[in-house]
Amino acid sequence: MHYVEGQSLSVIPPGIAENGKPHKPRLYSIASTRYGDLLDGKTVSLCVRQAEYTDPETGTVDPTKAGVCSNFLCNVQKGDTVSVAGPVGKTMLLPEDPSTDIIMVATGTGIAPFRGFLHRLFMENTVARHMYTGNAWLILGVPVTGGLLYPQELELMQENANGNLEVSFAISREMKNASGGKLYVQDILAERSADLFSKLDSGAVIYFCGLKGMMPGILEALERVATQNDVDWETKFNELKANGQWHVEVY
Ligand code: FAD
Ligand code: A2P
Numbered sequence: 001m002h003y004v005e006g007q008s009l010s011v012i013p014p015g016i017a018e019n020g021k022p023h024k025p026r027l028y029s030i031a032s033t034r035y036g037d038l039l040d041g042k043t044v045s046l047c048v049r050q051a052e053y054t055d056p057e058t059g060t061v062d063p064t065k066a067g068v069c070s071n072f073l074c075n076v077q078k079g080d081t082v083s084v085a086g087p088v089g090k091t092m093l094l095p096e097d098p099s100t101d102i103i104m105v106a107t108g109t110g111i112a113p114f115r116g117f118l119h120r121l122f123m124e125n126t127v128a129r130h131m132y133t134g135n136a137w138l139i140l141g142v143p144v145t146g147g148l149l150y151p152q153e154l155e156l157m158q159e160n161a162n163g164n165l166e167v168s169f170a171i172s173r174e175m176k177n178a179s180g181g182k183l184y185v186q187d188i189l190a191e192r193s194a195d196l197f198s199k200l201d202s203g204a205v206i207y208f209c210g211l212k213g214m215m216p217g218i219l220e221a222l223e224r225v226a227t228q229n230d231v232d233w234e235t236k237f238n239e240l241k242a243n244g245q246w247h248v249e250v251y
Helices: 068-074 108-123 127-131 151-160 185-191 193-201 214-228 233-242
Strands: 008-012 026-029 083-088 102-107 136-142 165-171 205-210 246-250
Touching: 008 068, 026 068, 026 108, 102 108, 102 185, 102 193, 102 214, 108 127, 108 136, 108 151, 108 165, 108 205, 108 246, 136 185, 151 165, 165 185, 185 193, 185 214, 193 214, 205 214, 214 233, 214 246, 233 246
Parallel strands: 102 136, 102 205, 136 165, 205 246
Antiparallel strands: 008 026, 008 083
């Protein structure tokens, strides 16, 4: 199976659903480059959050309502067979022009496609890495420092990138925004709006991946800072989408 960075894999969990039919496939963003983490082109990496169900009344975890596919994947043993299909997805592909700046906004497992991007652009010894002359900016939202995904890799990527990769963390339960609330990815975008709009005006491509719930807050924050800077957000937003500079994959 050949895939490229930013695509997703469809996983078919074993077993039968309550309706008597086989379980439906679930999508997972591919977190490795086309060569895979073993660099032999024969593996694929995923970043899976194990979906638990907590009873809102009792506050206890109810295993009978645990997520089917994520629990299957998180408990899979070496040697087990996992049925997959794909790859799928054209939304989160890297720009063709290797001089394009990229801005990646992730919450939680939304880091997955960007891990693939950053390995391709700054780690692997390939033509793609040598050709890339743009700047990359990753804005990553996680609840606590201990929940940071791939921290050592991100450090190494920054070392390898020679100043061409910036990583901003929004550690929501430890850091505060200007109004004293939780620091979310949209607060970083708003605080750094001058850099953000200057990059976008110069043709940068922006990607969003992770929590579906982050998009309304992000759009609100961008509209607010655009208006403060006398930019008509609706026109700008339509322009970004029409130019292929705006890419969203949230779930
Ligand atoms: P499901 O079995 O589908 O259950 C969904 C939720 O309902 C769970 O939280 C479960 O606990 C709860 N639930 C189950 N039964 C009940 C009940 N009776 N009452 C109330 N609640 C109940 N996920 C990742 O972790 N990493 C990724 O990289 C990733 N990429 C994605 C990319 C795309 C394009 C899309 C669309 C989705 C992506 N997802 C990703 C989400 C993933 O596809 C699954 O939706 C997720 O893993 C949950 O699937 P599941 O089978 O574990 O849960
Ligand atoms: P919090 O849970 O503190 O409210 P994970 O998927 O690992 O839980 O991480 C998701 C991250 O996104 C957390 O830091 C979470 O913060 C944050 N988050 C939750 N809701 C939103 C939102 N509406 N906009 C932006 N970030 C959010």
